Amino acid sequence: MLQTVSKVTQVLDLFSLENPEWSVGEAARTLGYPKSSVSELMASLANRRLLCRIGKGRYRLGWRIFELSQTLLQTAEFRVEARRVMEDMVGQWREIMHLAVLDGVQAVYVEKLQPTPAVKILVSWAGARLPAHCSGVGKVLLAYSPWENISANLRHMGMPKLTPHTITDLDELERELERIRERGYGYDIEEVSIGLRCVAAPIRDCEGNVIAAISFSVPAFRFKEREEEFTEGILKAAQRISAALPKHARSLPRELTTLHR
Amino acid sequence: MLQTVSKVTQVLDLFSLENPEWSVGEAARTLGYPKSSVSELMASLANRRLLCRIGKGRYRLGWRIFELSQTLLQTAEFRVEARRVMEDMVGQWREIMHLAVLDGVQAVYVEKLQPTPAVKILVSWAGARLPAHCSGVGKVLLAYSPWENISANLRHMGMPKLTPHTITDLDELERELERIRERGYGYDIEEVSIGLRCVAAPIRDCEGNVIAAISFSVPAFRFKEREEEFTEGILKAAQRISAALPKHARSLPRELTTLHR
DNA sequence: TCTTGCGTTCGAATATGCCGAACGCAAGAC
DNA sequence: GTCTTGCGTTCGGCATATTCGAACGCAAGA
Numbered sequence: 001m002l003q004t005v006s007k008v009t010q011v012l013d014l015f016s017l018e019n020p021e022w023s024v025g026e027a028a029r030t031l032g033y034p035k036s037s038v039s040e041l042m043a044s045l046a047n048r049r050l051l052c053r054i055g056k057g058r059y060r061l062g063w064r065i066f067e068l069s070q071t072l073l074q075t076a077e078f079r080v081e082a083r084r085v086m087e088d089m090v091g092q093w094r095e096i097m098h099l100a101v102l103d104g105v106q107a108v109y110v111e112k113l114q115p116t117p118a119v120k121i122l123v124s125w126a127g128a129r130l131p132a133h134c135s136g137v138g139k140v141l142l143a144y145s146p147w148e149n150i151s152a153n154l155r156h157m158g159m160p161k162l163t164p165h166t167i168t169d170l171d172e173l174e175r176e177l178e179r180i181r182e183r184g185y186g187y188d189i190e191e192v193s194i195g196l197r198c199v200a201a202p203i204r205d206c207e208g209n210v211i212a213a214i215s216f217s218v219p220a221f222r223f224k225e226r227e228e229e230f231t232e233g234i235l236k237a238a239q240r241i242s243a244a245l246p247k248h249a250r251s252l253p254r255e256l257t258t259l260h261r
Numbered sequence: 262m263l264q265t266v267s268k269v270t271q272v273l274d275l276f277s278l279e280n281p282e283w284s285v286g287e288a289a290r291t292l293g294y295p296k297s298s299v300s301e302l303m304a305s306l307a308n309r310r311l312l313c314r315i316g317k318g319r320y321r322l323g324w325r326i327f328e329l330s331q332t333l334l335q336t337a338e339f340r341v342e343a344r345r346v347m348e349d350m351v352g353q354w355r356e357i358m359h360l361a362v363l364d365g366v367q368a369v370y371v372e373k374l375q376p377t378p379a380v381k382i383l384v385s386w387a388g389a390r391l392p393a394h395c396s397g398v399g400k401v402l403l404a405y406s407p408w409e410n411i412s413a414n415l416r417h418m419g420m421p422k423l424t425p426h427t428i429t430d431l432d433e434l435e436r437e438l439e440r441i442r443e444r445g446y447g448y449d450i451e452e453v454s455i456g457l458r459c460v461a462a463p464i465r466d467c468e469g470n471v472i473a474a475i476s477f478s479v480p481a482f483r484f485k486e487r488e489e490e491f492t493e494g495i496l497k498a499a500q501r502i503s504a505a506l507p508k509h510a511r512s513l514p515r516e517l518t519t520l521h522r
Numbered sequence: 523t524c525t526t527g528c529g530t531t532c533g534a535a536t537a538t539g540c541c542g543a544a545c546g547c548a549a550g551a552c
Numbered sequence: 553g554t555c556t557t558g559c560g561t562t563c564g565g566c567a568t569a570t571t572c573g574a575a576c577g578c579a580a581g582a
Binding site for chain 4: 003023024035039040043
Binding site: 263264265284285286296297300301304317318 | 527528529530531532537538539
C-alpha cells in the first residue's frame, strides 16, 4: 500500500455535502498531518484538477473527478439500458426507483429516478452509500456474492441498526439471503427507515452473474396494499433490463479483498 | 508538485471510453514505468476503490470516483436550478440543451438534456470536453475570463480547427469575445460541426460573475428560421437560472495557473 | 512437458516526500 | 499607525518510503 495514495484518498474523502470546502489548516488538523505536508498535497491535487483551488489555501473537488466518473458510467453498459426501462416504469408507476451496484459491503446507488412531483426521498442522490445488509437492493446484491467474503467484511465493519427491523445478526442475515436466492427477489421491511418498504430484484449479465439491482421504494401503507403488483413489476423490469443487455455486457466486478489499515 | 500525485493522475487518465480496462503490463508500457511500480500503484488505488480490480492485474475505474463526482455536482448549487429550468425548456422547445463550466480552456459539459425521441448528438454525454474557442458555451465562458490567461493557455495548447468556420486566430477570437460581451450572448455558426448552430448565454452568480453557460444546439436550417426566438429563449432561461440562484451561490472558480510538466 | 508471458514479491540503493522552522501576508486589536 | 495573531507557503536537511531489477509463481498454449 503506497502511503501517498492513502493520503490522497484521505484528502479526497474530506469533501462531502456538509463540508464541500476545506482550507489547508482545517484539513491538516482533521487528518493530523503537518499543514506544510497537506499544503503540498492539496496543491499537487489541484494542479492535476482533482481539486479546485478557490482562493488562498481553500479547495473544492475538481472537475476531473466528474469526467472520470462519466467515463466510469459510460463504460458500465448495464446502466444505459437500465435507465431506459426505469424511466418507463417511473412514468407509469409514479414511484421512486433506484439502481445500485455492490462495492465491498456497501451498495452504491447509481441511479435514482422519481416521478416528477417529488414525494419523499430515501437516498437523496445517486452516488450515495448505504450499508448493504439493511436495504433491499443491498441484500439482493449480497445474496449473490460469496458469503465468506461478505461475512468477513461485515464482521470487520459491523452491522449498524438503522431501525428496529434492521438485521444485525450474521446468521439471520445468512438465512435472509438464502430466502432471497430461493425467491429471486428481496424485501426491505422498514429496515432502513420506518414507514418505508421496498422490493428489489437482481440484474444479470448474459452469463447469469448478478451485476446490479433495482428497487421500488414505497411508503409502507401503499406497499402493503399492492405488494404483489410491485413485486411482479420489479421482477419484470429486472428481466427486461437483463434481457436487453448487449451480448458482451460485463459487470464491473468488485474487489473482494479487505481494505488495509 | 508531488511525484506520486502526478503518477496517480497519469494512471487514472489512462481510462477512457475506448480503453476502459487496463492491465498492469499495458499501463506500464504506455506510461514508461517499470511494471513492478505500476503494479503497486494500481493495487494501492484499487485498495482505496479509486480503481476496481477485475481479475489478475486488470483494472477499471472504481465507484469511489463516482461518489466523489456526485459530491461535486451536489455542491455546485447553480446546477440544480439550471437543471430544473432546462428540463422545462427542453420539454417545450424540443431541442438539445447543454450546461457547461470552464476548466482551464476546456468547456466541461455538466448537463446534456435532449427531447425524448433523441435527435442528433453533439456532445454525446455530460462530462465530455471540447476546446472552448470553437463552441458556443465555450466562447461565452471565455468572454468573461481574464484574457491574459486565456491567450497564454491557447497559445500553449493550440486552437484545433474542427470545421472551416472554427476561429483559429487569436486576434479574431479576441474580437469575437468582445462582441459576445457587448451583446451578452454568443453564437456558434457551424464551428464545431457543419450543419449545427448554437446560441449560448452566460449564467451569473449573485455578484454578477459568470459561472456557467447554457446553449441550444439546433440543426442549421431550423436555426436560421427561428434564430431570434432561440436567442431570446436562451437569454431568458439564463436569466431565470441566474435569478433563482441562492444568495450565497458561488461558482467553483477555476484555477488559472498553468499545469506543471 | 516445456516454453512463454504475465503479475507479483523481494530487497537494497536512493531519490522523495516529510516536517519544523522561518517567511510573507492580511485582518483585526489596541 | 503599529502590533499581534493566524493563516498559507517556502525552504532544506534528514529519514524513510518508493523505486526498480531480478527472481518467483502461475497459467495458457506449443
